[in-house]
Amino acid sequence: MAELREEVLAEIRRTLAADLDFRGPVELHHGLATDLQVDSLGALVLAVALEDRFRVKLTGIEAASVTSVEELVGVVERAVREAGGGGASRDADGGEGP
Numbered sequence: 001m002a003e004l005r006e007e008v009l010a011e012i013r014r015t016l017a018a019d020l021d022f023r024g025p026v027e028l029h030h031g032l033a034t035d036l037q038v039d040s041l042g043a044l045v046l047a048v049a050l051e052d053r054f055r056v057k058l059t060g061i062e063a064a065s066v067t068s069v070e071e072l073v074g075v076v077e078r079a080v081r082e083a084g085g086g087g088a089s090r091d092a093d094g095g096e097g098p
Contacts, residue, residue: 008050008076012069015049028070036069050076056083 009028016022020042032038038046043066047058050072056079066072 004077004080005073008054008073009069011050011053012046012072015046019045019049026069028068028073030069031067032069032072033067046072054080056080 009026013026016026016036016038020038022036022038024036026036030036032043032046050056051058054076056076058075058079062075066075
């Protein structure tokens with residue numbers, strides 16, 4: 001599961017940099033709004049990117065209560081486990097892995 005955790009964190013970092021123009025460090029202890037300046041639109045962009053990358057559905061209630069990167073990673077990990085773990089095998093281009 002440590003590998004999945006790293007994949008989720010990497011996707012959060014990629015989305016923040018590519019889609020939200022955030023250029024600072026992104027670590028598990030960072031607050032989404034307080035440290036990373038993620039507003040409601042940014043949170044939606046993150047959620048959609050994570051859903052697309054890991055082929056999961058993040059519930060609105062669970063996602064709305066997330067305040068830190070670590071909590072967001074946990075929500076995605078749980079969603080992947082509940083979906084049968086299939087999301088972790090996709091490659092960086094969004095295609096299916098071997």
